[in-house]
Amino acid sequence: QVQLVESGGGLVQAGGSLRLSCAASGRTFSNYYMGWFRQAPGKEREFVSAISWSYTTTYYADSVKGRFTISRDNAKNTVYLQMNSLKPEDTAVYYCATGKGRGVVVTTGTFYDYWGQGTQVTVSS
Numbered sequence: 001q002v003q004l005v006e007s008g009g010g011l012v013q014a015g016g017s018l019r020l021s022c023a024a025s026g027r028t029f030s031n032y033y034m035g036w037f038r039q040a041p042g043k044e045r046e047f048v049s050a051i052s053w054s055y056t057t058t059y060y061a062d063s064v065k066g067r068f069t070i071s072r073d074n075a076k077n078t079v080y081l082q083m084n085s086l087k088p089e090d091t092a093v094y095y096c097a098t099g100k101g102r103g104v105v106v107t108t109g110t111f112y113d114y115w116g117q118g119t120q121v122t123v124s125s
Contacts, residue, residue, distance in 0.1 A: 002026035002114040004096050009119030012086055016123070019062075019082040022096030022116055030074040032100050035059075035112055036081050036093035038121075046109040048094070049081060060104055091101045093118040 004040055008020040009017040022034070035050035049070040067086075072079040079096060095118045099109030 001067045002098065004114055004116035005097060006094065006096050006116045006119040007093040009094060011124065014086060014088055014123055014125050017084045018121060020083065020094055020121075022081075022121060023051060024077045024078045024079070024096075024098060027098070027110075027114075029098070032056065032080050032098045033053045033110075033111070034072055034079040035097045035099075035106065036070065036079075036094060037109065038090075038094045039118075040089075040092040041072045043092075045095070045109060047109075051079065053100070056111055061107075061111070074122045083121070086121075088125045091121060091123050092118050 003025050006022045010056045024059040031053055033050055033052055036048040036050050037045050039045040041056055046063050049068055051070045051072050067084050097112035098114050099112030104111045
């Protein structure tokens with residue numbers, strides 16, 4: 001049974017930082033891409049960032065590029081999302097996901113086959 005557990009969310013003022021973690025279990029973690037998505041109230045889920053299994057390739061949404069950094073530690077089966085210079089529009093539930101979808105791009109939800117339960121990030125102005 002694959003499980004993903006996010007942590008690190010919370011309330012922060014605009015301009016502040018948070019570090020999200022996602023602990024994975026139940027598969028050979030190092031063989032799969034890891035991604036972060038978010039969903040704000042009343043909005044569709046959107047791609048935030050992803051990292052390849054080999055650490056060599058990272059992907060970012062334009063809205064977070066230069067502010068967020070994704071990393072992973074395969075020895076700990078954990079992926080991280082360092083979020084700096086947070087803005088109120090970053091407020092959302094953040095989800096991590098794992099997969100290696102075939103025929104779809106890494107920025108789409110269907111690339112991933114397992115998802116975490118989400119962690120709330122709230123940025124106050």
